[in-house]
Amino acid sequence: MSKCHPELIHPHVHYLRAEQYRPAELAGEMQRRVGVASKAVQQPRNIGEVVQEAVELRLPKVVPHTFSKYKELQAVFDFVGAQFQAAIPRLYERGFVGTVERMERRLSIRIERAGETVYALDIYKGGSFDDDKLEFGIGRHRLGGNGINGYARPFFDKDAGHPMLEMTDFSVLGSFGAGTQQLTKEELFDKLWNRIVDQLEGRA
16 A cells, blocks of 8 residues: 655645554544534535545646647548538528539539639648648639638647647638637638628629
8 A cells, every 4th residue: 555645635634544543543533523523513525525626736738649730630621621511502592502522632612603603712731831731722713813812720729728720811711911810620610601601792
């Protein structure tokens, strides 16, 4: 049995050394202490709460060793693709026809109205210079399209305790000049979708 180290025990936790008492004495001492606490109108507490308080120590915030930016990049790419595939058909209710093409490294969203392409967005897994980010291109269906309109790189937010995206927007979200944003993959899709809706409202 390991030895008890009093300096590691929470100051509000009282203890007795069993080896210093015979069984009957130990039982009597415990009964006496409970009686003293009761007379002092101290409410009994669940032992689990006391133990939990005793072990609540501040620990360093670190990136889990299992975190992979490439796995997170794939997860975000798959999530955004699935969300677009579920959402695009709803545009038909407003007179738009949308298609989503999911390839290994590219997600292509095209929206038409009366046979005319009114919105085009390509999302690339892996950038022009780095392979650990998503790149966004608007209007790439046209020769000399607008190029890269933003990019997002996954990272682990130690304060939040989960993966996030560092988003740099040039125009894909309509927030050029706002610096970088920290987004979840859900927030990223919502911003992309709302930007598309804004653009389509201007074309209707």
